[in-house]
Each structure stands twice: as C-alpha cells, then as structure tokens.
Amino acid sequence: MSKLRYLPLLLLLLPPFYLDLFWLQAGLFVMAAAIGAIGLNLLTGSTGQLSMGHSFFLAVGAYGYVYFAGESDEHLVGLGLPPVVAIVCAVVLAGLAGLAFSPIAGRLSGVYLGIASLALIFIGQHVLFNVHDVTGGYNGRAVPPLEIFGFTFDNSGDVAPFGIPFGGLEKLWFVGLILLGVSALFALGVLRSRPGRAMNLIRDQQTAAGVIGIPVARTRAAVFTLSSMYAGLGGVLLALTFQRAVPDYFGMLLALDYLAMIVIGGLGSVTGAIVGATFVTLLPQLLTRYSDSLPLVSPPGTGGVSPADAARYLYGAAVVGIVLFLPAGLRGLRIPSLTPRKETTP
Amino acid sequence: MTRFIELLINGLSLGSVYALIALGFVVIFRATEVVNFAHASLLLLGGYVTAVLHADLGFVGALAVGVLAAAAVGALIELVLLRRAKAPRQVVAIATIGIDIVLMAELSRRLGTQVLSLGDPWREKVVTIGGITVAQTRIAALVVAAILIGLFLLAFKYTSWGVSMRAVAEDSETSALMGIRLGRISMSAWAVAGALAAVAAVFITAFPTPGLDRTSSIAALKAFPAAILGGLDSVTGALVGGLLIGVTEALVGGYQNDLTFLGRGLGDVAPYVVMIAILLVRPSGLFGTREVSRV
Secondary structure (H helix, E strand, O other): OHHHHHHHHHHHHOHHHHHHHOOOHHHHHHHHHHHHHHHHHHHHHHOOOOOHHHHHHHHHHHHHHHHHHHHOOOOOOHHHHHOHHHHHHHHHHHHHHHHOOOHHHOOOOOOHHHHHHEEEEHHHHHHHHOOHHHHHHHHHOOOOOEEOEEEOOOOOOOOOOHHHHHHHHHHHHHHHHHHHHHHHHHHHHHHHOOHHHHHHHHHHHHHHHOOOOOOOHHHHHHHHHHHHHHHHHHHHHHHHOOOOOOHHHHOOOHHHHHHHHHHHHHHHHHHHHHHHHHHHHHHHHHHHHOOOOOOOOOOOOOOOOOHHHHHHHHHHHHHHHHHOOOOOOOHOOOOOOOOOOOOOOO | OHHHHHHHHHHHHHHHHHHHOOOHHHHHHHHHHHHHHHHHHHHHHHHHHHHHHHHHHHHHHHHHHHHHHHHHHHHHHHHHHHOOOOHHHHHHHHHHEEEEEEEEHHHHHHHOOOOOOOOOOOOEEEEOOEEEEEEEEHHHHHHHHHHHHHHHHHHHHHOOOHHHHHHHHHHOOHHHHHOOOOHHHHHEEEEEEEHHHHHHHHHHHHHOOOOEEOOOOHHHOHHHHHHHHHOOOOOOHHHHHHHHHHHHHHHHHHHHHHHHHHHOOHHHHHHHHOOOOOOHHHHOOOOOOOOOOOO
C-alpha cells in the first residue's frame, strides 16, 4: 500500500498527450513556481527566516541561463555554452549570489531579514535595467531553447510519439517534471535528516540550537544559499517556458506571490509548497481563461475587475484566511483516503 | 555649495516624511511585535481618499477623511487579523502581506494610469532665501512632520496612553495583569500608524513629485529600511533612520549625473545600499535592542 499511493503521480506523464498548449504552459509555470516555492519554504517555513528577495534569485537564474547559453550579437553578450552546462552554471550563480548575501542572511533573524532582503529586489531591479548587454534592458531578451545531446526542446524536429506531434512545451513538460521531482526529493531529504532538524530547531528555539552546538549563523546562511539555488532553477524553467525574460517581471509582486504560495500551501512542507504554487499560479490563468463566463470578472482593459486583479483579491484573502483558520495551510486539509495515517513530521 | 544646501534641505524634508512613516511602523512593532508589511498600502489608501475628495471637501477636509480612513483600516486589520490569529507573530507578519496584496490590487486598479493631485495648498510655489531655492511643500513637510513627531513623543512620554504603550512593549503579560487592555493598546497603535501614513502620503506625492499614482507606494517602502536601520523597536531609531535615508536619497539623486557609471535611477537604490551597509556592522540597527538571551 505504502508505495502504491505514489502511483497516481504517473498520471502527470499524460498531459502532453491530451491537453492543449494553454494548459501545458500553465502546468510548466506551476512546476517552475513549485521549485522556487520549495526553496523559499526551506528558508521561511522550516528555518523561520523571512525573505522578500526571492524574485531576485529567480531573476539571477533566468538571466544566468540566458547569458551562459545565449550567443553574442551587436547588442547582447552571451557565452554560447551548451544549454545543459548553462543551467548548471545559472543555478551555481544564483547560489553564489545567495552566498554573497550570507553576512546578512546569517546574522539577521526572521522579519529583520525579511526587510533587509527587500534591498535585493530594488538593487536587483536597478542592476537588471542597467545591464543592457545581459538582460536586454526594458524589453528583455529571448531565451535560447534547451538542448540535450543534440535534441532540441523547441518546435523544430519531427517528434510524434503515439502519433501526437510534440512541440516545445510538450517536450519541456517532461524536463519540468524531472526537475521538480529531483528538487522535491532533495528538499525532503534535507528536511528529514540532520540539517532539517537543525533548521527547525533554529526556527523554534534559536538559543537552544546554539547551546546544543548547531552553528546558527552558518546554518542560516547555508539554507539561504540553498534556497537561492532553488530559486535559480525555478527561474531557469520559468525562462524556458516564457521564451523571453523581461526584467520588470522579477519585481516585488513576484516575491510577494512566492510568500503567498508557501503560506497558502503550508509552511515548512514540500507538498505544501507545491500545492501553494499550483493555487497561486493557476488562479489568474483560470480566471483569465474563463473570464467570459464568470460573474464580477471582466476581460482585461474594460475597466472592471480584471482576472489578474480578481486573482490577487482571492489569494490575498486566502493568505489571511489561512493564517487565521488553517495554520497548516491547504496541506492541512486532509483527504483521508489519500493521506497515510502515520506522518513523519520533519 | 548652494546646490548642496538645497539638496540637504530637500533630503531632510524627505527624511522627516520617511520618519513619519517609519514611526508608525515602529509603534506597531513595539505594541504587537508584528511587522506590518501592509504599511505602504495604508499610505496609498490615505492618499487616494484625500485625492478623490479634495475637490468636494477642500484639502483640509479631504485630508481629515483620508487620515480617518487609513486609521480605521489600520484598526480594522488589528481587530480582524491580529486579535484572532494564534499563529506565531512572524506568520502574522506574512498575513499582513496578504492584506497588502488585496489593498494594493484594489487601489492600483482604481488608480489605473492616472496621476492624481492631492490638492495641497502649496502647489509648486518656491521660496528663495539667500540664493537657495526650496519648494514650499518641502518646508511644509519639515514643519508638519516635526510638529506631529513632537506631539507623538510628548504623548508617548506623558499621557497614560503613552505610558501603557511603553509598558506593553516592555512586558505585555505583566502589563495585562496590571490592568492595561492589550487589545486597545494594539488597536490604537495601528490607528495611529495608519493616520501618520496618511499624512505622509500628502508629502510623498506633493511637488516636485508629479502626484499620487500606483508607484507612490514604492516611495513609501523606503520607510522600511529607515525603520530597520534605526532599529525596529526604537522610536529614536525611526527618526534617525528616516533622516538618514532621506538625505542619502536626495544627495545621491542630486549628484547622480556624476555617478552615471553606477547606472541611472541610483537615488531610489541608495537607501537600500545604506541599509545593507549599516546592518553589516550592526545587525540590530543603530538604536535597536541587541538580542541577548540567557540560558
């Protein structure tokens, strides 16, 4: 029984064969957001360190990939590395950016870090808009498609398993699944072993953690670095899905979205991060798609409540409601037949 | 030299406005130990109400309504969220982000692409003294902020409200046992903070800024570094932090043509750089209480 309950996850392999591009793109956004949210949840949920700078590391990942994989031309610079190497480099770059912030991330606790990390957003935006060569300035820059051993993840080629033609998003779907799966398993591993326990103790009893020999500042800095690497990977997948990276996107609102995700899903849990990412990412897309048939929501540009605004009201309210009534997040809503009886809480 | 003095006066005036905002922020933190991430949207709300009503009620009337509205919403947040939430304070702080998301979405939807004037009586008039030209709004900001901060400090020191507030900040359990009603104290803190933010909205959006638009809250956000670099739990810190941020922003913004190698729009980033620099040396801010724990 215990292994069998993972079987439904295999259903995730099916969408590319059945769903249209809108849903595939939405799904890929969810996967990218989920990877980022898992990272933020390690930091905020499990270690108690608030971060408002998450969108900065997403940007580092996205532009890191574009820079390492892109080719130089008269306006832009790029190193033209193989995309797989570029992904690794981008994630490492995001990690280094997180590490560079560690003198702050290690010393400040909780909300203090939250406010201090606001700086990352504003300094980040400043840099993104000014480094035209790398980011393409205000209009952004096209993202080179992923390519693994000569197999390109775009609309080229003639790939049609079971008679269904596969374009870029279909192919990318499987890459997204693998990346998300590996990220989730890694985070679970961290949470269930020594570092996870150390992180939780730092969150709950910082003094006690210090007393039993946990290096508090070093652990905080390490978690911050790890969480920024997660954000970097999320950023790469986001860029690959968007196929264009625009600096404006990686602002304050995006950082708030990620915090909303982890609160809505459930603080400190990997499943929670995925659930929250799904909720916050899909909501605006769903409302946009069905804005014609929904009451109170009008299509963008007509002056009424646009779907994006409606989504913001809903998940803003969801954050407040969940803090008030469901402290464990949506993950705390248990469906008895799907959840195992015994839970090993990390 | 004239330019330097002009910039310095502008900086001090801007700083006093940041200090007003940061003061409310610190008051909330002292009374409830919650960081209010919805502060910028409270400011935007106060400003928006003032902007919409000033044609009908006149500037003073509209401002009064704006101040009341922001104070009422602040008190409402306290009543609905803070009193009921049993989650750790840090999680409640994230919940205020939820409120911020909702308020901000609604206000920016209403504002759209408009730039509203708040109808202040100083408009774009300037004063010239000894070759130094300063906008009247900047002087008004300094004077109003100084009066409000002075009043607040007097109330904080001498009234029974101020004494209870300080007692709660010191030890909320004991003060509750002594008969101080915690709910009232924290609600009044939120109301005062909202009111101060609404007043600050006037000067954040007045000349030389074009007016109230959806980016006004970005300016208001600079009160966050002001509050934290002074020390989140210190009233003095909020004042010093505010002035420091204001002067930095004005000077860096004024001389940015000499600093083009660092990119354009440097004035908006400088406050955050200063914050990081100070936090590196003093993690609890300039005047904040150092965290000391005994075992």
